[in-house]
Amino acid sequence: MDSSVAQTSESMTFSGQSGEYFRIWIVNVCLTVVTLGIYSAWAKVRRLKYLYRSTHLAGGSFDYHAAPVAILKGRLIGLGALAVYLISGNLLYGIDALIFLVILAFIPWVLVRSRMFNMRNTSYQNIRFSFKPVYGRAYEVIFGYGLLVGITLGILYPYYRYKRSDLIVSNASFGNLPMQLGAISREFYVKYLQATLIFILIMVLSGMLLTSGIDFSELFSGNEKSADSSPGTVFGVGLGVAGLLLAYFVVFSFLRAATTKLVLNNTTVGEHKIQCHWNISRVMFIQTSNIVAIVFSAGLLIPWATIRLRRYQIENLSIAIAGRIDEIMAVQSAEVSALGDELGDVFDIDIGL
Amino acid sequence: MTGYSARYFDGRMAAFRPVRVHVIGADRLQVRDGAQNPVFRFDEITVQRRLGHHPAIVELPGGGRLEIEAADEFHAAIDPLVGSKGLVFWLESNWLTVALLLALTAALIWAAVNYGIPAAARQAARAVPVSVDTMIGEESLQILDSYMLAPSELTAARRAQLTGMFAGIVAQVGDKHDFRLVFRKGGKIGANALALPSGVVILTDELELLAGHDEELAAVLAHEVGHAVHRHALRAIMQNSLVAGLMVSVTGDVGSISSLAAGIPTLLAERSYSRDFEREADDVAYDYLRAANIDPQRFVDLITRLESTQGRAGTSNLLATHPSAAERSRQD
Secondary structure, X not given: OOOXXXXXXXXXXXXXXXXXXXXXXXXXXXXXXXXXXXXHHHHHHHHHHHHHHOEEEOOEEEEEOOOHHHHHHHHHHHHHHXXXXXXXXXXXXXXXXXXXXXXXXXXXXXXXXXXXXXXXOEEEOOEEEEEOOOHHHHHHHHHHHHHHHHHOOOOOHHHHHHHHHHHHHXXXXXXXXXXXXXXXXXHHHHHHHHHHHHHHHHHHHHHHHHOOOOOHHHHOOOOOOOOOOHHHHHHHHHHHHHHHHHHHHHHHHHHHHHHHHHHHHOEEEOOEEEXXXXXXXHHHXXXXXXXXXXXXXXXXXXXXXXXXXXXXXXXXXXXXXXXXXXXXXXXXXXXXXXXXXXXXOHHHOOOOO | XXXXXXXXXXXXXXXXXXXXXXXXXXXXXXXXXXOOOOEEEHHHOEEOOOOOOOOEEEEOOOOOEEEEOOHHHHHHHHHHHHOXXXXXHHHHHOHHHXXXXXXXXXXXXXXXXXXXXXXXXXXXXXXXXXXXXXXXXXXXXXXXXXXXXXXXXXXXXXHHHHHHHHHHHXXXXXXXXXXXXXXXXXXXXXXXXXXXXXXXXXXEHHHHHHOOOHHHHHHHHHHHHHHHHOOHHHHHHHHHHHHHHHHHHHHHHHOOOHHHHHHHHHHHHHHHHHHHHHHHHHHHHHXXXXXXXXXXXXXXXXXXXXXXXXXXXXXXXXXXXXXXXXXXXXXX
């Protein structure tokens, strides 16, 4: 990078409001339930339009342009495939395994189609993003590297995740500015190692609690007829399972946040650089407290939780713009490919980074 | 007509120019940019529906876009002219309608879970032939035998006696299913009776031992036959799938971690369905006992015996799949 070129750092801002989004969300849910799910495609478009239009950078905003009908078609196809899979298993033994393999074989194709659909329908200052139709590369990454992960008993998994992120970032562009992910496979390994250590720590703590000699059967009195202290054992096992679930949850949310931050921090859009300033513990805290709030509010706090997380994530993102602020203005719209909006995103795969 | 200040994006560059937008007559829009000042007919443009506090957005032919800050005024002027009713926005914009819709949604979900879904499953199950039930249950006995059950130690005479009793029960409350009574040593599952969807009913030696009278066993066997007759396995699969689908579609657009929270209401609904099925099977048991002139107390006796050995007292009823003996005795 030419260090003599001045770099201005522009922070992203988020203007979404909980109260406003709550009202949008309630109407979405109600209409979806009343229409037995058909409205869900319109609900998704409305929701994303609101969230994207609330996201700002250098005075401009993003937007979402998908046609709800395309999304509905995609969802119906996804539902159809699911139904075929479920029913076939009960009709003819073994055929559901076959159908599962067929569905599996489509996954890389669906991934690319979804990415193309979603990027093509996302814009910043009215210029669309795009994604190259790299079907071959998708099969290479998901089945090629995926297979290697199995062969190496999981050791290659962080590398596979890096290749997947590379696939979905480095084939995207904003207008005529190509996006690129840096070579960060080593950094991916570091994150997965950290995650493994966290997992081990939690399991050790749970194990210590289990074997600390606390006699759980004392908690279940008035049951002298019982031959074995089964309630006590059940509680102990339950605690062990809870510990395992907690470990999985913590590790999963850590990895999600940490790898996303890693990818964002190493993504360039043309000459411009994305900068991610997330504090990972803070993101994990927000996600955890969100779930608690959602459970205890019977779901009513879902819109609040969404805005809260998104606000933190976006307001701690900035773009280092190479050159003057005017530079970001001179992005031209790339040639529009003929493919695109017919199918929507089947299975609604949320890829993330 | 009044003009509105706006940003104009031409769709070729990520840059905007400040312009003024004027509504001309009842069918045209002019963009005064100080140069060409193009005019567009309403049927050429798309006015995006009002959403939140954001600027009004007009999409122009050729990929251009207008963002008008004074959204309220602009929409008030143009919506009636382009025939946009703004119904969804109106529903969203006042707390009263939101509260009403929230109440409506809650009522609909409650009605769906408690009435709609069970009714739909009951109807659908009627359309499914009995042969499908057989397929669902086919593998189950082999799996149970491999992992949990051992051969029965009851004498051949005793088995013949119970088989005869079972035939009487099937004659009274059975149906087209191919009912068969099989005997096993329960082992890990202890004193128990299981009904497979195909019509196979498993009776464990431990339960035979626990029962104080053969009429208690008759009650339990009739209960199990009830499960098969009422297609509970099939209906459970249908209902649980529908509930899961409902929960996912309601909370769906939240993100994978938060959808964990959707699992809790699903679990509660499934347990409630399980209790309803148990009650239905209990009804079949009581029907049989009445028809055979057996004291219904026999059934309660056996349940009580089972509970006292398995330490059920005190377990919260909400999480239990089976109604307690106290509840069941209230049946008659």
